Amino acid sequence: MAVSDAWLGGLYGLLIGDALGVPYEFHRPQDIPPYGEIEMTPPPGFRRAHRGVPPGTWSDDGAQALCLLESLAVCGRFSLEDFSRRLSDWYQSGAWAVDGVVFDVGIQTGEALSAYRRGTPPERCGLLRPEGKGNGALMRVLPLALWHQGSDWELVQDAHCQCLITHGHPCNQVCCALYCLAARALLRGEPPAAALAWAVSTLRELYREMLDYAQELEWSVRPDGPWEGEGSGYVVDCLRSAFMLLERSDSYEEAVKGAVLLGDDTDTTACVAGGLAGIRFGLRGIPRRWYDALRGKEAVEELLARL
Known part of the structure; x- marks a missing residue:
């Protein structure tokens, strides 16, 4: 596969954005430092989240994304069982965590991976909280879009499937599918507005016979309105926040600093x-x-x- 500047930008953009946001997590927007002072090391006097974590360290987001990329590299396809095992290795022993230290994990993810370790099939683990709609599957899915060589429908199916181990609700699956299609269009060189419009129209067509999924797209994601979000942990808001920042930013730095300025799940x-x-x-x-x-x-x- 071709590993281009855009491809590498996507992977490192994910990891660096994650690491940049770690010390600012859980803060209200009004408590975030000014734009010019947002760096890997916050300004003196700022009360950092995860104070024992060295600056420049990615969190559970980056570690789980790397678990997915490694699984794809090893298997040559998406395997829910292999991916679930690697996530369990991360949770239990720090695989792909920097220094092997797991310092942040979502409640739903922790419950799901604990159930998986006890023998619950991965297809059921993500539904232990049937209405769970956190962003824990969205944050890790980008490597699938970077790696995937199949059709749009095959990409969407795999985006759905990677959710199941931790976040099985159809809303999570729809958000991951739309995100992957948007990434695919960006990789082709389309500008943000065109990429997002293509992703929405393509997903609508693919969901024509999948009424539950179509309903989540139209009623939960609401793709016809302007992309706006508040930086929360709700999967739809996280997706909308990311699309908003993509459309409004003229540089990578502006996009990720804008994400931090939203506060909350930075x-x-x-x-x-x-x-x-x-x-x-x-x-x-x-x-x-x-x-x-x-x-x-x-x-x-x-x-x-290895890729």
Whole structure:
């Protein structure tokens, strides 16, 4: 497969956005430092989230995305069983966590992976909370879009399936599918507005006979209105926030700093928005100071060599 500047921008954009957002997580927008002071190391006096975590460290978002990319590289296709096993290895022993330390995990994800370890089939683990609609599957799905060589429908099916181990509700599946289609269009070089419009129209066509999924797209995601979000952990709001930032930003830096300025779930919003912005602006569009500050790059480079 071709690993282009846009491809690398997507992967590193995800990881760097995640790491940038980690120290600002759980803060209200009014408590976030000004735009010019948002960096991997927050300004003096700022009360950091995860204070024991060194700057430049990705969180559960990046680790789970790398579990997915490794699974795809090893299996040559999406395998729910293999991917679920790798997520369990991350949760239990720190696989793909920087320094092997798992310092952040969503409640629903933790419950689902604990159930998987006890023997619950992966298809059922993500429905232990039937109405669970956190962004835990959306934050990790981008490697699927980067890797996938199949049809749009095959990409959508795999995007649905990767949700099942932790976030099985159809709303989560729809958000991941729409995100992957948007990433596919950006990889073709389409500008943001055109990429998002194509993704919506394509998904509508694919969902013509899937009424439950079509309803989630139209009633929950609401793709006909302007893309606006508040940076929360709700999967629809996270998706809408990322699309809003993609459309409004003229650089990678502007997109991920904008995500942090929303407050709340800053690492995941910056991760989800950063992956798309990384594709749009390429690896060369990511500030070098952030790339240099990212910890754990050596393991990522080894994985890329295996691709």
